[in-house]
Every structure is written in structure tokens, then in C-alpha cells.
Amino acid sequence: MQTHPLLIFLGAIFAHNIALVYIIGMCPLIVISKSLKTALGMGISVVFVVILTACLNWLIYHLILLPLGVEILAYLIFIITIATSVQFLEMVIERFFPPLQATFGIFLPLITVNCIVLAISLFMVLRDYDFIRTFAFAGGTSLGWALVIVTLAAIKERLMLTGDIPKGLKGAGITMVILGILALGFMGFAGMVKM
């Protein structure tokens, strides 16, 4: 029997957090976590793009690639879907929601090469999820990632005020230490949900 979608959703946020357990999506975590506001913008954009592309990729994989027997092309097709839908989303936002453009527009091109978007599609194939589970998994995973980037940015903003950090640890180094401690914390959730 497969796991209940709600369990998958919660598990993807906490027990199997994509950033702290699978270590995916590190580049934006390191680069964009300098202020809480941008981190929040990035987090929300990722949630939208991930849910959209995961559903599209599920449909393409199960309705086109599998019947034709060309699963071998999956990587190529997934990355094209992601690039296209990000471009499309950018155009829609520019045309119909100009106020959002200033907040989220700048993050969209970055998301194309973000590993989490592709990773969700790959996990979905590996674990053989159906459509509802893919939706729950994509939502949970992206929310979990957003949670981590917002937490990280908040910690870094605090640290910026008080911290006296060794020269070589500045930037990526201290981010890794913070993430390590966060990962230790999230280990408390380990094993609660089987994916």
C-alpha cells in the first residue's frame, strides 16, 4: 500500500526535508539567504514553480513518454519543460501582474537551474508516485525548502549584528555551519514518516 498523500506532504516538509536530508538546492541557500525579504521572495517563487513543473512533468512522463517507450529521454524532456514553464510564468507575470514582477520576477530565471525543481521530477519517477501524491510531494518539498531558506536568512541577519566570524569562514563557511546545526535539529523528525 502506498503512503497517504497527507503523510507524504508532511514528511516532505519535516522528516525528509529536501535541503537538510537530501542536500539539494544548496546554491540559492548560500547566495540568496542574506536578507529575510529576498529569502521569502525566493521561497514563494520556488513553491509555485516546483508545483507547476512537477504536475506538468508527471503528465508528460505518464501520458507521452511511457506509452511511447522513450523514458530514456526523461532528463532532456524534464529540463525543457522546466525551462519553458519558467519562461512562460515570467511572461505571464510581466503581462498581467506587474506589481509582482519587482518582487518575484528577478528570481524566476535563477530557478531554471535550481536543482530542487529537477530533483522533484526525478524523485517522482524513482518512487512511482501517482498524480495526487506527486502534487502533495511537490508542495511539501518546496514548502520545506522555503522554510529552511527563511530560517537560514533570519539566523544570518541576527548573526550579522553580533557575529565575529573568522575570515575564512565568512560567506559559505558559516552558512554550512548553520545548516549543519539545522540538520541536526531536523534529525529529530527522522523516521517518523516512511516515504
Next chain:
Amino acid sequence: MKIYRLIYTRAGRIFVNGVWKDNPIFCMILGICSTLAVTNRVENALAMGAGVTFVLLATSLLISSLRKIIPARIRMITYMLVISTFVICVDRFLKAYFPRISEQLGPYVGLIITNCILMGRAEAFAIKNPLGYSLLDAFSCGLGYSYTLLILSVIREILAFGTILGRRVMPGTWTNWVIMAMPAGGFVLLALYLWIMRNLAKLEPEKGGI
């Protein structure tokens, strides 16, 4: 000609930059996801390093030879397509000849596509430079990436399991530090590694506070 003079030629500089001065991991902080995720065992790290180096070489070869006919506006999507084609090759190769490693690496093989090192080298070097130099650049970046993976994975496997490549190296009384095989250990170890290497390479600290 003395050997050490070689590093003052253009090719020598490219090589030294890739392996040391602009090392993809500790200078440019690219490709961290795979660095942490696959270094819990040495064999995974070797497979990953070889895979990334192969894709780097192949991408540089293709992008550099086609650099005059790739239109500037669609160059990004071209890199993506070229990279994912070669990643499919790596994935199939691992599945056919090393099914166990392929299973352990799981989605991380496919995630080579979004490894920033590949896009980075294609955009920063291969699109502007002749074939020979591009290949050398790809090779040295791949080497720089692979040896970092190797160092981290050796430390992590010894501490976490007491083994290297599955062979026991620590005495029987050794207590495994299981935390080193987990993400938390990887993060902290990478932080220490960055600290040491950045001091050795005498890098300027990053601007803008933290």
C-alpha cells in the same frame, strides 16, 4: 625547459586556476549539493567525480567547437540540452556497468544537469575560447572537483564506517561516528574544509558581512 616554468604559460595558468586558485568548490562554491550528498562513501564520490569530469569535457568539446554558430540569445538553453544529453549517457553507463553505484546515487546522477559547475564553465570559458584551452579548462575543473570529493569522502567514510572502499582500515575497537555519514556531519566537515582551504589559498574574505 624547466618544469616549473610551465605554470607561466597560458595553458599552465588555466590548469592551476582550475585545480587550485579558482577551484570550483572552495573558491567558487559551485556544485555543493552533489559534493555533500555523495561523499558518504568513497566509491560514490569516485563515480560522481568521473561522471562530472566526463560531462564537463564533452560539453566543453561541443560548445567550444560550435561557439561561432550558437546564437547568443539561445546559448543557455543550448548548454542545458548538451549537458542533459551527456548526463543521459553517464546515467545509462552507470546503470549498465555499475548498477549498485547507480542505485546508491539515485537521483543525483540526473542532478548533474543542474550542477552549476557545468553551466558555469560553458558560459565563462568554453563559449569564448578555442577548443584546446576549453578542454584543458574542463579537465582541470573536473580534477579540482574530483579531488575535493575524494578528500571529503575519505574522511567521512573512515570516521563513519571505519572503512575505505569497503575495506576495514580502523582497528576493531573503533566506534563509528554515524553522524559523519549523515547530512549534518557533511555540512560541518565541508565548513571546516572551506575554512582550511581558503586560508591555504589565501583568498580574500567575501564582501558584505556574512
